Amino acid sequence: MKRRTLLGGGVAAATVVATPVISQDRVSLSLLTDRGDAASSLSDRIGAVSGGRISVDVSTATASDTAGFLDQVSGGGADMYLTSHDAFVSRNPAFGLFAAMPGGMSPSELESWVTVGDGRFMLDLLGEEFGIKAFMAGDDGAMPMWARRPIAGLSDLQSGGVASSGLGLRVLSDMGVQNVVDILSGGDLSSVAAIEGLSVAQMTRSGLLGAFPHMITPNAGRPSATLGAGVNLSRWSSLSEADQLLIERCIMAEHGVQRSLALHNNVVALSEAGSAVTSHEMPQDVWDAQIASANTVLAQMFDAGDIAADSADAYLFFIGDVAGWSEIGETAYFLGRKQALTL
Template structure:
C-alpha cells in the first residue's frame, strides 16, 4: 500500500487529530462558497410596468439579480398581488415580505415628517434632494425615522417634478378650489385642504375610473408620461403647472432591517448601488419621456395648458410655510428633519436659482437659433 495522501502532503509526523481537523476544514470550505442563495420578494405601490415608478422597480430588481450573480434573487410583485398599494410598509415591517418599492409620502399619516423624503411643496428639486439625502444628514435622519418600524430606506428612482394636475374646470382663483374633490398625495394634500379643497386618496390603479365616473373633480398624479399612460387627458381638459405641491418625485426602496442584517457587505453594496443607479437613470428617463408625452398630449387631445392663478400660488406658499412649522412641532425628530431640510434649501438656493436661469437662457438661445 502506498503512502497516504496526508503523509505525502504534510509529512509522517502529522497527528491523527490534526489530520482530521484539516479534513474537516477542507470539507467545510465548499459549504461557504456554495451557500444557499437568498430569494426575496419585493412588493410595490404601482401597477406592473407603470411608466416611471413601475419601470424603476423592475430595473432595480434586474440590477440586483444580475449584479449578485443570483446570490440574491428578487421576485417583483405589483400593487395588489400580495398586498394593497398603501400596505407596503406594514408588509415589510411585519415580515410578510423582505422588500418594497414605494414612496415615503404614503406614511405621513403615522410619521408626519415622512413626506420630506419624497417631496415638499415649494421644496427641494430632485438633485438638491439627493444632495440632502446622500451628502448631508438626510439619510441619517431617514434611518432614525424608520427604525422603529423595523425597516430602512434608500432613494430608488425619481420621476422628476410633477405637474399641477388635471382639472375639469378652469381655475380663476382660490375660491374655485372650495369643496373641490381632488386626488392628491403627500404634503400637497394638506396644502390643498388649507385652501378649501377636499383631498382624496386614490391609488394609481383606481385613478382613471375615479376621474371618469366623476367621483373626483380633479387629479394630481405625476407628470406628462405617466398621466398620458393613465389616460387622464380623456376626462379633464385643463392641465395645470407648476406642480408646486411636488417639485420632486423620489421613490424609496424599503428593506426589512432583519433581512438587511443577513446580507453580506458586498450584497448590501449591490442593493445600495442598484438604487443609486436608478435614481440617476429614472430621472433622465423622466425628462425624456415627459417631453415626448407633453407634445403628444397637446397635439392629440383638446387640452389647455394653464398656469395656476397667482392667488393660488401665493396662498399655497403661505400654507406650506405654516404646514412645515406644524410638522416640526410634532416631535423632536420631526423638528430636526424640518430644520435640516430648510438648511439644505437655504444653502443651495442661490446656486439652484442661478442654474435655473442659465438653463432658461440656454433654451431661449437654442430656440432663437432655429
C-alpha cells in the same frame, strides 16, 4: 431657525475599513411594489450584478395597497418595497420630505440633501422607527396640476375639489379646499375639478388626460416626485457588507435611470398628446396659497415627534444652504474652485 444638535459633541475618529469579503451564499428577496417596471428593472440589475446569486421576486399591487407596504416589510411579510413614500405620511409626516414635500426641494436638491447633507442620517432614523432601511429609488417626473377647465383662481379649487396624495392632502385642506380626495385610496375622481400629483405619463396611462386636459404649471404643490425603496431592517442587517453595498449601489443606479426614464416618458407623452393638452400658468393666488399652506404643514412636523421635528429642521437648514449657493452664482463658484485647485 437654529439647527438642532443631532450628532452629539464628539467627532468619530477615522478608521480603516477593510474591503468587504464577497459572500458566496445565495440570497432571495421578496419585493412589493405598485411600480412593476421600475421594480423589475431593479430586480434584473441586482441579479446581473450579483451574477445571479441575489434574486429579487417582485409582487405587483395597486396604488391603493401601498399604505400597507410599510407594515408588511417592517413585519417581515416581505423583504422590500418600492413605491412613493407619500403612502406612509399618515404614519410619520417626515416620509413626505423624501417623496414630494409641497413647496419644498426639487428632485436634484432632495438628492443632494440625502447624498451630501443630513438627509441620509434623517432617513436612517426614520427607517429605524419602522424597522426598515430606506433609499431613494427613482422619480415620477414633473407633476403639474391637471384641471377639467381652466383654473382662474383659488376659489375654483376651493369650490370644485382637488385630488392629491401624501402631504398634498394636508396642504389642500389648509388652503380651504372643501373636497380633497386621496388618489392613492382609489377615491372618486368624478367629484373633483383638478388633480395634483400625477405626471403627464401617469395621466395618459390611467386614461385621465381626456377628462383633465388643462395642464397648469409650475406647481408649487409638487416640486418633487421621488420614489423610495425600503428593506426590512433585520433582513438588511443579516446581509454581508458586500451584499449590502451591492444592493445599495444597484438601487442608486436605478434611481438615476428611473429619473432619466421618467423625463423621457413624460416628454414623449406630452408630445403625443399634442393639442389635447392646453397649458396654463398657475394663478398667483393659488401659488401663494400653496406656499403658505406648505409652510404650515412643515411647521406642524415640529409637533409630530422628535424624528419628524429633527428631519424638518435639517430639511429647512439645507434649503437655506441651497439658497446660499444660488446667491454665490455659478461664475463665482467656478472661479473660487479654480483658485483652490491651483494652491
